[in-house]
Amino acid sequence: MANRGEVRVFVPRDTTARSLGADDVAQAIAGTATDRGESVALVRSGSRGLYWLEPLVEVEVDGVRHAYGPIGPGDVEGLFDAGFLTAGDHANALGPTGQIPYLARQSRLTFARVGITDPVSLEDYRAYGGYEGLAKAVELDGAQIVDIVTESGLRGRGGAAFPTGIKWRTVLGAEGIQKYVTCNADEGDSGTFADRMIMESDPFALIEGMTIAGFAVGATEGYVYLRTEYPLAIEIMNEAIGSAESAGLLGENVMDSGQAFRLEVREAAGAYICGEETSMLESLEGKRGIIRYRPPLPAIKGLFGAPTIVNNVITLASVPIIMARGSKYYQDYGTGRSRGTLTVQLAGNIKRGGLVEIGFGTTLRELLEDFGGGSATGRPIRAVQAGGPLGAYVHPSQFDTPLDYEAFAEFGGMIGHGGLVVFDDTVDMGEQARFAMEFCAIESCGKCTPCRIGAVRGVEVIDKILSGVDEVDNLVLLRELCDTMVVGSLCALGGMAPFPVLSVLDHFPEDLRAR
Amino acid sequence: MSNKSSGNGSAASEALIREIATRHASLPGPLLLILHAIQDELGFVPNDAVPVVAEVLNVSRAEVHGVISFYHLLRDTPPGRHTLYLCRAEACQAMGARTLERHAKEKLGVDYHETTEDGRFSLEPIFCLGNCACSPAIMIDDFVYGRVTPERFDALLEVT
Numbered sequence: 001m002a003n004r005g006e007v008r009v010f011v012p013r014d015t016t017a018r019s020l021g022a023d024d025v026a027q028a029i030a031g032t033a034t035d036r037g038e039s040v041a042l043v044r045s046g047s048r049g050l051y052w053l054e055p056l057v058e059v060e061v062d063g064v065r066h067a068y069g070p071i072g073p074g075d076v077e078g079l080f081d082a083g084f085l086t087a088g089d090h091a092n093a094l095g096p097t098g099q100i101p102y103l104a105r106q107s108r109l110t111f112a113r114v115g116i117t118d119p120v121s122l123e124d125y126r127a128y129g130g131y132e133g134l135a136k137a138v139e140l141d142g143a144q145i146v147d148i149v150t151e152s153g154l155r156g157r158g159g160a161a162f163p164t165g166i167k168w169r170t171v172l173g174a175e176g177i178q179k180y181v182t183c184n185a186d187e188g189d190s191g192t193f194a195d196r197m198i199m200e201s202d203p204f205a206l207i208e209g210m211t212i213a214g215f216a217v218g219a220t221e222g223y224v225y226l227r228t229e230y231p232l233a234i235e236i237m238n239e240a241i242g243s244a245e246s247a248g249l250l251g252e253n254v255m256d257s258g259q260a261f262r263l264e265v266r267e268a269a270g271a272y273i274c275g276e277e278t279s280m281l282e283s284l285e286g287k288r289g290i291i292r293y294r295p296p297l298p299a300i301k302g303l304f305g306a307p308t309i310v311n312n313v314i315t316l317a318s319v320p321i322i323m324a325r326g327s328k329y330y331q332d333y334g335t336g337r338s339r340g341t342l343t344v345q346l347a348g349n350i351k352r353g354g355l356v357e358i359g360f361g362t363t364l365r366e367l368l369e370d371f372g373g374g375s376a377t378g379r380p381i382r383a384v385q386a387g388g389p390l391g392a393y394v395h396p397s398q399f400d401t402p403l404d405y406e407a408f409a410e411f412g413g414m415i416g417h418g419g420l421v422v423f424d425d426t427v428d429m430g431e432q433a434r435f436a437m438e439f440c441a442i443e444s445c446g447k448c449t450p451c452r453i454g455a456v457r458g459v460e461v462i463d464k465i466l467s468g469v470d471e472v473d474n475l476v477l478l479r480e481l482c483d484t485m486v487v488g489s490l491c492a493l494g495g496m497a498p499f500p501v502l503s504v505l506d507h508f509p510e511d512l513r514a515r
Numbered sequence: 516m517s518n519k520s521s522g523n524g525s526a527a528s529e530a531l532i533r534e535i536a537t538r539h540a541s542l543p544g545p546l547l548l549i550l551h552a553i554q555d556e557l558g559f560v561p562n563d564a565v566p567v568v569a570e571v572l573n574v575s576r577a578e579v580h581g582v583i584s585f586y587h588l589l590r591d592t593p594p595g596r597h598t599l600y601l602c603r604a605e606a607c608q609a610m611g612a613r614t615l616e617r618h619a620k621e622k623l624g625v626d627y628h629e630t631t632e633d634g635r636f637s638l639e640p641i642f643c644l645g646n647c648a649c650s651p652a653i654m655i656d657d658f659v660y661g662r663v664t665p666e667r668f669d670a671l672l673e674v675t
Contacts, residue, residue, distance in 0.1 A: 270588030353648025
């Protein structure tokens with residue numbers, strides 16, 4: 001909290017902001033304030049997710065946050081000259097942050113605090129509604145908590161969209177002396193960063209969500225399986241877990257309820273397949289991330305053979321607000337069977353890239369044009385890969401599809417984790433199809449043949465097509481190979497890696513032929 | 516590859532490896548934790564570590580070797596002074612990662628999984644740093660940089 005007379009200035013400490021020089025900006029602001037005798041309280045907040053404006057500097061004047069961005073270290077003197085500490089005008093002034101259309105048009109539920117608070121300040125978290133959900137949960141029994149989550153309609157946000165309440169009910173009903181809550185924070189899909197943002201900008205939301213999950217099913221141990229590629233998220237999560245322990249919000253006696261819940265971050269080691277839940281469990285056990293046969297489901301026999309919740313970061317971080325505000329509040333957002341909000345991430349060749357949390361049903365075109373502002377290069381958008389490296393390339397003729405799980409499934413697409421990777425018309429779709437197979441070959445765990453061998457053959461066949469060797473026959477062969485992988489693979493990696501390839505065959509055939 | 520030797524464990528590092536393995540041995544599912552801890556300490560997991568860790572955990576050497584070789588970010592050779600990770604994933608591809616990749620390899624004179632002659636940089640591919648709205652991205656050691664053009668890449672090499 002700022003002392004009397006101090007002006008609070010916010011500079012994000014999230015990975016993307018830092019990747020564009022936020023640390024230097026923060027340092028320059030602190031230095032300039034000292035030089036000029038200005039009394040500034042610098043807060044390293046999370047990021048608002050308006051990434052094209054990063055580094056985004058905010059200043060709080062009369063309780064309202066005003067934004068300036070993008071700001072480089074060289075702009076800082078000018079900011080002070082312009083009187084930004086009293087919301088003075090500047091070439092990069094954006095006005096009150098909450099009124100920036102990109103943000104104002106969103107429904108920030110799960111991301112309500114993201115970018116506003118100091119991520120590791122428990123005081124901030126509580127000031128913005130944090131731990132209200134757990135406070136309610138400790139008064140209820142497990143079945144009541146599960147009921148609320150079920151009624152909310154929350155579905156897994158990691159990609160598979162499985163109803164969370166049903167998963168939790170299975171774990172609750174499973175016999176076991178020890179149960180576990182695990183969080184799959186191995187956000188490996190290109191074009192996604194929502195999990196990272198939660199962990200870097202609002203880590204207590206995940207911690208609280210996992211704690212509620214523990215209370216719901218009677219689990220006393222939780223693990224966050226977190227990717228090595230996110231060193232800052234690991235650091236911030238560990239710091240937040242430490243604070244929660246000190247405050248009695250994790251540990252042997254959570255909120256004086258008499259119940260224990262312990263939480264630990266386990267670092268992954270760069271294998272994409274470990275985002276598949278059974279592979280993740282193997283990895284958490286310290287082994288190679290080879291997928292398991294199902295059944296048994298992890299909910300029955302998961303980590304170390306015990307009943308286990310496996311949920312994605314966003315899923316778990318959505319739980320506190322559902323508990324705090326009730327299932328109906330959450331359910332009122334969305335459409336059809338896709339309830340609540342979706343966190344879309346605009347990525348790749350897009351003018352205004354960032355995070356958009358919005359009710360289901362918004363069309364792809366609205367996201368790409370109204371939010372995204374078209375491509376970064378200013379050229380026409382030719383393709384959008386939705387749902388990560390295993391997702392179809394969406395053709396502009398499909399851009400009016402509303403974002404809900406079922407509408408996407410109808411044309412063989414998927415929303416997955418909500419990542420949209422935009423390509424302009426310079427993209428070589430033949431290369432992209434080849435990459436899908438190459439990626440699968442690199443990342444296959446090797447357990448099943450269609451994926452292990454099929455992906456390698458896929459690269460070879462595409463190479464033959466592109467170099468004009470038996471083009472017609474090889475195009476037939478490629479479809480057959482995709483078919484084999486889709487129906488014969490054990491998990492989604494081999495089973496879905498053909499989707500981007502098939503989408504190129506169907507919608508961009510002119511790029512997948514002899515050169 | 517200049518530094519393929521990895522059986523260079525001295526008695527001192529064997530003692531260290533044994534200490535690390537023993538310290539974590541009683542935790543649930545400790546093998547990956549131990550390998551991370553060894554790599555944090557030494558920069559890589561030497562081949563000599565395999566029998567030591569296997570003995571402490573009472574598992575086969577194959578089991579330990581299998582885990583080391585499965586994970587892309589565990590390495591069994593010493594890295595250069597800095598490790599440079601280039602993102603190869605789609606969002607970065609959409610913003611020129613393939614050009615950056617060619618530039619980086621040419622500039623450093625190495626391919627992926629290799630270390631420069633002077634031992635300054637090891638070059639590694641990586642699939643997604645979660646910086647996809649400001650692509651292309653690279654990571655040097657544990658700091659991520661966004662919108663890395665070939666020019667910015669060269670400038671970053673200068674200051675690293």
